Amino acid sequence: MALLRYESQVRAPLVAGDKDYHQVTEDICRPVETRPTKAWWIGFSISVLVLIFGIVSVTMEVTYGVGQWNLNKTIGWGWDITNFVWWIGIGHAGTLISAILLLFRQGWRTGVNRAAEAMTIFAVICAGQFPIWHMGRVWDAFFVFPYPNTRGPLWVNFNSPLLWDVFAISTYFTVSLLFWYSGLIPDVATLRDRAKLKWRKLFYGIAAFGWTGSTKHWQRHEALSLVLAGLATPLVLSVHTIVSFDFATSVVPGWHTTIFPPYFVAGAIFSGFAMVQTLLVVTRKVLALEEYITIEHIDVMNKIIVLTGSIVGIAYLTELFIAWYGGNAFEWHAFKENRLNLASPYGWAYWIMMGCNVLSPQIFWFRKMRRNLFVTFFMSILVNIGMWFERFVIIVTSIYREYLPSAWSTYYSPTIWEVGFYMGTFGLFFTCYFLFAKFFPVIALAEIKHILKKNGENFKEKMGELESETVEEFAEKHGHDHGA
Amino acid sequence: MAIKKFITGNFYDEEILFPAVKKVRRAGYRIHDVFTPFPIHGLDKAMGLRDTGLHTAGFIYGITGTCTALGFISWTLAFDWKINFGGKPYFSLPAWIPIMFELTVLFAAVGMVMTFCYLCQIAPFVKKDHFNLRSTDDTFVLALECNDKTKDEEVIAFLNNLGAREVAVQYKETGWWLGRYDKDTMKFEKKN
Numbered sequence: 133m134a135l136l137r138y139e140s141q142v143r144a145p146l147v148a149g150d151k152d153y154h155q156v157t158e159d160i161c162r163p164v165e166t167r168p169t170k171a172w173w174i175g176f177s178i179s180v181l182v183l184i185f186g187i188v189s190v191t192m193e194v195t196y197g198v199g200q201w202n203l204n205k206t207i208g209w210g211w212d213i214t215n216f217v218w219w220i221g222i223g224h225a226g227t228l229i230s231a232i233l234l235l236f237r238q239g240w241r242t243g244v245n246r247a248a249e250a251m252t253i254f255a256v257i258c259a260g261q262f263p264i265w266h267m268g269r270v271w272d273a274f275f276v277f278p279y280p281n282t283r284g285p286l287w288v289n290f291n292s293p294l295l296w297d298v299f300a301i302s303t304y305f306t307v308s309l310l311f312w313y314s315g316l317i318p319d320v321a322t323l324r325d326r327a328k329l330k331w332r333k334l335f336y337g338i339a340a341f342g343w344t345g346s347t348k349h350w351q352r353h354e355a356l357s358l359v360l361a362g363l364a365t366p367l368v369l370s371v372h373t374i375v376s377f378d379f380a381t382s383v384v385p386g387w388h389t390t391i392f393p394p395y396f397v398a399g400a401i402f403s404g405f406a407m408v409q410t411l412l413v414v415t416r417k418v419l420a421l422e423e424y425i426t427i428e429h430i431d432v433m434n435k436i437i438v439l440t441g442s443i444v445g446i447a448y449l450t451e452l453f454i455a456w457y458g459g460n461a462f463e464w465h466a467f468k469e470n471r472l473n474l475a476s477p478y479g480w481a482y483w484i485m486m487g488c489n490v491l492s493p494q495i496f497w498f499r500k501m502r503r504n505l506f507v508t509f510f511m512s513i514l515v516n517i518g519m520w521f522e523r524f525v526i527i528v529t530s531i532y533r534e535y536l537p538s539a540w541s542t543y544y545s546p547t548i549w550e551v552g553f554y555m556g557t558f559g560l561f562f563t564c565y566f567l568f569a570k571f572f573p574v575i576a577l578a579e580i581k582h583i584l585k586k587n588g589e590n591f592k593e594k595m596g597e598l599e600s601e602t603v604e605e606f607a608e609k610h611g612h613d614h615g616a
Numbered sequence: 617m618a619i620k621k622f623i624t625g626n627f628y629d630e631e632i633l634f635p636a637v638k639k640v641r642r643a644g645y646r647i648h649d650v651f652t653p654f655p656i657h658g659l660d661k662a663m664g665l666r667d668t669g670l671h672t673a674g675f676i677y678g679i680t681g682t683c684t685a686l687g688f689i690s691w692t693l694a695f696d697w698k699i700n701f702g703g704k705p706y707f708s709l710p711a712w713i714p715i716m717f718e719l720t721v722l723f724a725a726v727g728m729v730m731t732f733c734y735l736c737q738i739a740p741f742v743k744k745d746h747f748n749l750r751s752t753d754d755t756f757v758l759a760l761e762c763n764d765k766t767k768d769e770e771v772i773a774f775l776n777n778l779g780a781r782e783v784a785v786q787y788k789e790t791g792w793w794l795g796r797y798d799k800d801t802m803k804f805e806k807k808n
Contacts, residue, residue, distance in 0.1 A: 153653060158758065186685035278692065287692040291701055293709040299718040307725045314729055317738070318752070325749040329796045337797025341733070342742030345751050348665055350655040355670040356732045363678075363721045376712055508752045577653040581754075 134421040140604040146240055146587035148423040153581050155324060160573045160580070163419040164323060168570055171418060179562035184558010189549040190265055197318070198268045200549045204378050208537050209527050212262045217523040218403070219259035219557065220375055221303065221396075222516070223450055225404025226252025227308055230315070231364035237360045239587050240432050241426050244580040246319075247415060248408045248571075254564040255407070256305045258557035263297070265553070293377035300374040307367055311360045314353070317343050335571075372400040379526065385466035386530035389454070395447035399519060402440035402489070405433050406515035411565065413509045417575055427503050434502040437515065441493030444522075448490060462535060471530040477543050478529045481521050488518025619789050620761060622648055623771045624747045625780025627756040630656055634779035636758065637662045643774065648761040648790075651751035668736070674728040681723025685716040743795035745788040759786075 147156075168176075189374045210513045226248040233241040261311070278288045288295050313596035321343035324336035343349070361531050409430065416425040416535055455467040471482040492514050495501045533540045568574070585591045627633040634651070637659070646661055651752060693699070694706040701708075733739055751757040758780065760771060770787055775783045 148709050157753045176637060228667045274729055278688070287697055289699070289701070289710055290693055290715060291704070293714075296714040296718075299715045299722075303718040305723040307721060310626040310725050310729045314732070318654070322752040322799055325746070325752045329799075333798035334796055337743070338740045341738035341740060342744045342792055343738055343752075344746065345651040345653060346736075347650045347652060347656075347659050347663060348668075349738075350652060351660040352668045352732055352735055354655050354668050355668045356728055359671055359674045359728060360725055366717070367721050370717055372712065377714070379777075481651055543661075549753075 143239075144220065144426075144428045145589035146174055146243060146426065146428065147580060147584055148426055148589050149391065150574045150590045151423070151584060152586065153590055156584060157326070159421070159423070159578060160431050160577050161323060161326060163421075163569065164325070164571065164573055169418075171185050172566065172570065174203050176563065176566040179559050179566060181559070183522055183559030183563050185475050186559050189556055190261075192549045193265060193553065194270055200547060201342050202544060202547050202550065204542075204544065205545045206531050207493060207535055209531065209546055210265045211554060213547045214520065214523040214527050215554050215557065216266075216377055216387075217527075218516075218520045219255050219262070221254045221365075221372065221400035221403045221519060221523075222407045223255035223259060223304075223308075223402035223404065224372060224397075225408050226250070227257075227304075227311070227368045228365050228401055228404065229309060229408070231361040232469075234361040235365060239583050240243075240429055241582055242576055243429050244408065244412060244575075245579070246315065246435070246572075246576040247574045249315070249405060250574075251306065251313060251411060252308050252404075252563065253305070254568075256301065256308065257385055257477030258561050258562070260301060260305070261553075261560075273398055273527055281353065283546060285573070293374065293381050296374045296500065297378060301370045302386060304367060307360070311357075311364060311419035314356060314360070315576060316572060317577075318353070319339050319344065320571050321345065322577055325575065342375060368407055369397055371399050372396045376504045384530050384534065385462040385469070388463070391451055391452060391454070393398070393555050395451070396446065398443040399522060400488075402493075403519035405440065405518055405520070406512040406519070409433055409437070409512035410516070413505055414586070415569060419569065419574065421575060424580060429501045429504075430505065433512075434496045435506060437511070438496035441496075441515070445490035448486065454596075457502045463469075464593070466530055466533070467614055470533055471525060478525065478532070481525050485518055485521040485525050488514050489522060492518070618786055619690040620648075620793075621654045622747070622759045622761055622768075622788055623766075623775065624757055624782075624784055624786050625775040625778070626643045626748055626750065626782040627646075627758060627780055628754075629779075630659075632660070633756045634662060636775075636780065639778055640732060640758070640760065645771065645774075645791075646761045650757040651747060651757040651759070653709070653752055653754060653756075656756075664793050670728060670731060673731045676722045677727030677731075678720045680727075681719040681721070682716050684723065685779075686712065687721035688789035689715065715786065737792050741794050741796070743797065744792045745790075747786060747788060748782070757786075 151159075199211070201210065203212075226245070229248045230245040231240050233245075235459060260346045264270060264273055276295065278290075315338060322337050324333065327333045327336055336503040338412050373393040373396065375397035379387035380389060380392040382388060413430070416422050452467055452472075455463045456462075470476055470478065472482060473479050492511060495507065497513065528544060532544055625636075627636065630652075633656075637647065637650065641662075641664065648661060650663060652659070689712045690707060693708075698705075698706050747759050748755065748757045758775070760775075762768070762771075762785075772783045772785075
C-alpha cells in the first residue's frame with residue numbers, strides 16, 4: 133500500500149492541515165449543508181438582476197430584429213461573435229483540467245477540477261446564446277440541424293466551418309456535461325447519505341442515481357473517467373480549432389492564416405485558467421476551503437497562465453511577422469493600418485490586447501507574484517479583458533475595412549442592447565455558479581479522499597522517513613504485486 | 617432480486633481492508649461486495665473481479681459514430697442532393713473530418729455513460745439498500761453473503777479478528793427498486 137501512495141517530499145502537500153476522510157467530507161459538505169450567507173444572497177441577487185437585463189436586451193433584439201444592434205454591412209460580426217468566442221475560450225479550462233491533467237496524472241487537479249468543470253459548462257451555455265440569438269429569426273434555429281425537410285430535402289452544408297461549429301459546440305457541451313455529472317454522482321451520494329432534511333433526501337436521492345459505492349461500480353467509474361478523459365482531450369483541442377476555422381477558412385485579410393488553430397487553443401486555455409483563478413480565489417475564501425485549494429494550486433495555475441500567455445504572445449508576433457514577410461498587400465495593410473497604428477480607429481484595442489495578454493502575465497515569472505492572491509485576482513481579470521480584446525481585434529479590425537475602400541464602414545460601437553446581452557450572459561454565468569456552489573460540493577470529494585494519503589500534509593510528514601531508506605529496504609517493506 | 621442475509625464488517629482504514637479481503641477469500645467466504653467512499657486501486661483485483669469491458673463498448677460506439685457521420689454526409693452531399701460548392705468534388709472527405717471526429721466523440725461518450733448506468737443499474741429515482749451509510753463518507757464496508765451452512769458466530773469472530781468493526785448480521789435487498797430517499801418506499805417486506 134505504502135508504495136502505491138508514496139510521493140516525493142519535494143512536492144508540496146495538496147491538502148493542508150491534519151485531515152482524515154471524515155474531516156474532508158465535513159469540510160467540503162459544510163457550505164452545502166448550512167444556510168446561505170448574506171454574501172451569497174447579495175451575489176446571487178445581483179446576478180439575477182443582471183440576467184434579467186440580459187433577457188430584456190435579447191427580447192428587444194428578437195422583437196425588433198438584429199437592427200437593434202449596431203451591426204452593419206461589413207461588420208456582420210461585432211460584439212456578439214466576439215463574446216461567443218470569448219466565452220467558448222473560457223469554457224476550455226474545465227475540460228483541460230479534468231481531462232488532460234488526468235491523463236498527465238497531475239494530482240493538484242483534484243482540488244479545482246469540479247468547480248472548473250462546472251464553470252466550463254456554464255461558459256459553454258453562455259457562448260451558445262450568441263450564435264443562436266444572432267440568427268435573428270431564432271424560431272428557425274433548428275434549420276442548422278440536418279433533418280429531413282420539405283425544402284427538397286435540402287441538407288445543411290457539411291463543408292462549412294459554421295456547421296462544424298454546430299457539431300463541435302453541441303458535442304463539447306454534451307461531453308462536458310456527462311463528464312462533470314458522472315464525476316459528481318458519488319459526491320452527491322455522500323450528501324444524500326448525510327441529509328437530515330426531507331427535501332435534501334429527496335433532491336440528492338434523485339440526483340445520486342442510487343449510487344452505493346460498490347467496488348465493481350467504482351471499477352467501471354474509473355474506466356469511464358479515463359476513457360472520457362481520453363476522448364475529451366482531443367475534443368478540447370478540436371473545438372477551438374473549429375472555432376478558429378470560422379475565420380481561418382475565409383479570405384478576409386487578418387483571418388486567412390494557418391496559425392489560427394494552435395493560437396486559438398492556447399488563447400482559450402489562457403483565458404479559461406484566468407477565469408478559474410477569478411472564481412477560485414473568491415470561492416476558497418468565501419467557502420473557507422483554503423486547505424483544499426491551497427496557494428500551491430494557485431501557483432501552479434499561474435504557471436500555466438504565464439506559459440499559455442507567452443505562447444499567445446509568440447503567436448501574435450509570428451502572425452505579425454508573416455503578414456509583413458508574406459508580401460500580401462491586403463494582409464499587411466490590415467495589420468499595419470488597422471491594428472498596429474495606434475491612431476487608427478481601433479488601434480487602442482490592439483494595444484490593450486498586447487498589454488494585457490503578452491506583457492502583463494510575465495509578472496508570473498516571479499514566485500512571489502504567483503503566490504500573491506491580490507496579484508492573481510487582478511491579473512485574472514486583466515487577462516480576460518485582454519482576451520476579449522483579442523477576439524474583438526480579430527473580428528472588427530479585419531472586417532471594418534475590407535478590400536474596397538468604398539465599403540469601409542463608419543466606426544462601429546455597440547448599442548445598449550448589445551452590451552446588455554453581454555452583461556446578461558455574465559448574469560447567467562454567475563447565477564448558475566452561485567446555485568452550483570450552494571447545492572453541490574465545489575470540490576471533488578471522492579478524488580480528494582483518493583489522494584489524501586499521498587498528498588495530505590500530515591501523511592506526507594509521516595512519509596519523510598521513507599526517503600532515508602535504500603531502494604532495497606523500501607522494496608522489501610512495501611513492494612507488492614498489485615494483488616495478482 | 618431478493619432479500620438475502622449478509623454479515624458486514626466496517627473497516628476504518630484501507631490498509632487493514634486489503635489484507636482482510638485477501639484472507640476472507642482464502643478462507644473461502646463469498647464476498648458480496650465492498651462499498652467504499654472513493655475508488656481504491658487494486659481492490660477489484662484483490663477481490664477477484666474481472667476487468668470491465670466498458671472500454672471496448674466505448675470503442676464500438678466511437679466507430680459507430682464515425683461511420684454514421686461518414687455515411688450520412690456522403691449520402692446527403694454526394695447522392696441525395698448534390699450541390700456544387702465552387703467546383704469542388706461532391707465527395708470531399710477532408711472537409712468532413714471535423715464532423716466525423718465530433719460524432720465519434722459524441723457517440724462514444726453518450727454510449728459509454730448510458731452503458732455505465734445500465735451496468736451499474738443506476739438512474740434517477742432508483743433506490744438501493746445500504747449496508748452502512750458511512751460507506752459514502754469515510755469507511756469501507758465489506759459484505760459477506762451467507763448461505764444455509766454459514767455459522768454466524770464463526771464469521772463474526774473471523775471478521776473481528778481481521779480488524780473489522782461494527783460486525784453485524786444484516787438482511788438486505790440486493791436489487792434496486794423505484795423509490796424516493798425521503799420516504800421508506802421498500803416494496804418488499806424487510807426481515808430485520
